[in-house]
Amino acid sequence: MDNKLLLIILSLLLPPIAVFLKKxxxxxxxxxxxxxxxxxxxxxxxxxxxxxxDG
Structure with missing residues (x-):
C-alpha cells in the first residue's frame, strides 16, 4: 500500500520517475x-x- 501511495505522489510531482519505477x-x-x-x-x-x- 505504501508503494502505491509513493507512486501516486511521484506521479503528481515527477511523472517520468513514477512511470520508470513502475514499468x-x-x-x-x-x-x-x-x-x-x-x-x-x-x-x-x-x-x-x-x-x-494492475500488472
Missing part, C-alpha cells in the same frame, strides 16, 4: 517523457494511469 525503461516511459515535454498535465494523467492499472 522500467520502455515505451510507457518514452510516451510519458514526450507528454511531459509538450505539456505537463497530460504527463501527470498518463503517469497516474500507468501507476494505477
Amino acid at each position: 522500467g525503461v520502455g515505451v510507457d516511459l518514452l510516451i510519458n517523457i514526450v507528454l511531459c515535454l509538450l505539456v505537463f498535465f497530460p504527463g501527470v494523467v498518463h503517469a497516474l494511469w500507468v501507476t494505477m492499472k
Whole structure:
C-alpha cells in the first residue's frame, strides 16, 4: 500500500520517475517523457494511469 501511495505522489510531482519505477525503461516511459515535454498535465494523467492499472 505504501508503494502505491509513493507512486501516486511521484506521479503528481515527477511523472517520468513514477512511470520508470513502475514499468522500467520502455515505451510507457518514452510516451510519458514526450507528454511531459509538450505539456505537463497530460504527463501527470498518463503517469497516474500507468501507476494505477494492475500488472
